Amino acid sequence: xxxxxxxxxxxxxxxxxxxxxxxxxxxxxxxxxxxxxxxxxxxxxxxxxxxxxxxxxxxxxxxxxxxxxxxxxxxxxxxxxxxxxxxxxxxxxxxxxxxxxxxxxxxxxxxxxxxxxxxxxxxxxxxxxxxxxxxxxxxxxxxxxxxxxx
Amino acid sequence: xxxxxxxxxxxxxxxxxxxxxxxxxxxxxxxxxxxxxxxxxxxxxxxxxxxxxxxxxxxxxxxxxxxxxxxxxxxxxxxxxxxxxxxxxxxxxxxxxxxxxxxxxxxxxxxxxxxxxxxxxxxxxxxxxxxxxxxxxxxxxxxxxxxxxxxxxxxxxxxxxxxxxxxxxxxxxxxxxxxxxxxxxxxxxxxxxxxxxxxxxxxxxxxxxxxxxxxxxxxxxxxxxxxxxxxxxxxxxxxxxxxxxxxxxxxxxxxxxxxxxxxxxxxxxxxxxxxxxxxxxxxxxxxxxxxxxxxxxxxxxxxxxxxxxxxxxxxxxxxxxxxxxxxxxxxxxxxxxxxxxxxxxxxxxxxxxxxxxxxxxxxxxxxxxxxxxxxxxxxxxxxxxxxxxxxxxxxxxxxxxxxxxxxxxxxxxxxxxxxxxxx
Numbered sequence: 001x002x003x004x005x006x007x008x009x010x011x012x013x014x015x016x017x018x019x020x021x022x023x024x025x026x027x028x029x030x031x032x033x034x035x036x037x038x039x040x041x042x043x044x045x046x047x048x049x050x051x052x053x054x055x056x057x058x059x060x061x062x063x064x065x066x067x068x069x070x071x072x073x074x075x076x077x078x079x080x081x082x083x084x085x086x087x088x089x090x091x092x093x094x095x096x097x098x099x100x101x102x103x104x105x106x107x108x109x110x111x112x113x114x115x116x117x118x119x120x121x122x123x124x125x126x127x128x129x130x131x132x133x134x135x136x137x138x139x140x141x142x143x144x145x146x147x148x149x150x
Numbered sequence: 151x152x153x154x155x156x157x158x159x160x161x162x163x164x165x166x167x168x169x170x171x172x173x174x175x176x177x178x179x180x181x182x183x184x185x186x187x188x189x190x191x192x193x194x195x196x197x198x199x200x201x202x203x204x205x206x207x208x209x210x211x212x213x214x215x216x217x218x219x220x221x222x223x224x225x226x227x228x229x230x231x232x233x234x235x236x237x238x239x240x241x242x243x244x245x246x247x248x249x250x251x252x253x254x255x256x257x258x259x260x261x262x263x264x265x266x267x268x269x270x271x272x273x274x275x276x277x278x279x280x281x282x283x284x285x286x287x288x289x290x291x292x293x294x295x296x297x298x299x300x301x302x303x304x305x306x307x308x309x310x311x312x313x314x315x316x317x318x319x320x321x322x323x324x325x326x327x328x329x330x331x332x333x334x335x336x337x338x339x340x341x342x343x344x345x346x347x348x349x350x351x352x353x354x355x356x357x358x359x360x361x362x363x364x365x366x367x368x369x370x371x372x373x374x375x376x377x378x379x380x381x382x383x384x385x386x387x388x389x390x391x392x393x394x395x396x397x398x399x400x401x402x403x404x405x406x407x408x409x410x411x412x413x414x415x416x417x418x419x420x421x422x423x424x425x426x427x428x429x430x431x432x433x434x435x436x437x438x439x440x441x442x443x444x445x446x447x448x449x450x451x452x453x454x455x456x457x458x459x460x461x462x463x464x465x466x467x468x469x470x471x472x473x474x475x476x477x478x479x480x481x482x483x484x485x486x487x488x489x490x491x492x493x494x495x496x497x498x499x500x501x502x503x504x505x506x507x508x509x510x511x512x513x514x515x516x517x518x519x520x521x522x523x524x525x526x527x528x529x530x531x532x533x534x535x536x537x538x539x540x541x542x543x544x545x546x547x548x549x550x551x552x553x554x555x556x557x558x559x560x561x562x563x564x565x566x567x568x569x570x571x572x573x
Binding site: 002003004005006008011012017041042043044045046066067068069070122124125128 | 185186508510516530
């Protein structure tokens with residue numbers, strides 16, 4: 001590794017490669033009751049997030065789309081992190097996750113999501129890691145316009 | 151169709167002349183990035199500036215700054231002379247017949263919008279057609295879409311083939327009596343394809359259409375002669391030509407420019423102003439409302455002087471030899487697919503690496519000091535046509551050398567190692 005540059009190993013951790021190669025919950029959802037599109041026009045990343053919400057709980061979540069390793073892995077890790085959680089908790093997690101990527105890490109156990117904290121040293125890539133989350137948020141609130149991180 | 155007369159011959163001069171070695175003229179190239187020697191290969195986005203340009207802008211503010219065309223005092227007359235001289239420098243650079251055919255703008259985008267909103271709104275009627283190509287930059291698409299919405303004109307698009315070359319038969323078939331304007335890029339910013347603009351201009355003009363050429367990606371890489379091209383408009387930016395940002399050029403054939411109404415109103419573009427009626431200045435002042443980017447024009451002239459001293463033919467030969475070297479070196483990497491393989495190309499190498507998204511590639515290359523662009527390159531319809539979300543793009547300039555290409559190749563290998571996809 002180049003000692004003069006931000007550490008690529010922090011950005012491209014094995015869990016990122018794993019979820020990029022084999023994204024979890026990568027499928028359209030026939031019985032989704034919420035969905036939203038996300039698009040990063042600058043780099044062309046786009047995805048659709050599907051939700052099945054019952055009693056204010058995320059019973060099922062999935063996504064389809066295309067993007068870089070960071071955005072694909074982030075979407076995959078997100079689906080694992082939010083499935084089964086109350087909607088309010090998901091929204092709070094999004095806020096904390098965003099803070100994790102952009103400033104000081106909040107006190108909380110991020111589980112596998114912590115693998116994305118290396119993005120902090122690569123500001124140009126924060127939008128890749130948050131596209132799926134912005135799209136999830138839009139699906140939850142029923143926003144009509146596609147989520148954008150540019 | 152024959153190639154334009156302005157395109158330098160390829161693969162000939164390499165053996166006769168040593169490669170250019172001009173990096174020391176560009177102070178920014180001496181600064182390390184991420185602890186590495188900078189291999190700046192994002193020249194299609196903007197070029198770096200030689201000392202000659204930086205010093206010319208600085209010298210203007212230190213020694214010559216005043217507003218132009220209005221002062222009785224010495225400094226104002228001096229600044230006016232420098233600004234007018236810059237116009238002549240641009241005129242000679244592109245071999246325009248008259249200095250007043252050179253309008254200073256903010257850049258290519260503003261030049262094209264000026265034509266759309268002045269010439270276009272005055273001349274186009276519902277049902278008239280504007281013909282562009284599928285390889286245009288957004289700045290040569292969206293101004294025409296806006297014009298179509300305003301006038302009821304119709305936008306037609308000539309397709310490209312899989313190699314990224316304009317489909318000339320389809321272009322001919324789309325050209326008809328309703329075609330009032332043809333707007334084409336000289337060199338594709340995403341793929342580097344060189345369009346045969348002289349021949350396209352001849353066909354368009356024979357069909358009675360006015361022709362605008364987007365030269366943003368051409369002027370830094372080959373000699374351009376607007377009279378030989380016989381185009382009506384030629385647009386380019388200073389900052390892609392080793393000049394400052396915020397200054398650009400619209401060349402307009404004098405007879406066409408003179409027929410056009412003002413676009414923006416204000417000072418400098420009028421002869422007399424009264425509340426019931428104002429009269430407008432002659433060209434080019436008619437299109438330069440307000441205080442222009444005086445220092446930018448002088449910086450641009452300094453860039454042109456710098457290039458002229460080297461010679462555009464020499465620059466084209468250097469870059470073409472380097473593009474051949476880069477095409478062979480990058481193309482030989484297992485898992486790399488070159489995007490855009492036109493027979494006539496300039497300065498741009500677009501590619502994809504199996505298993506690595508261009509954005510990830512761009513990040514990894516950056517940590518090795520290699521600056522490239524990743525994405526759709528403001529040519530989303532072209533990416534859609536090619537069925538890809540974007541590419542990685544290395545774009546060359548006169549100061550690049552084989553060392554920059556070698557750094558690019560090594561960094562691609564490193565990215566493949568990190569992603570575990572090295573062939």
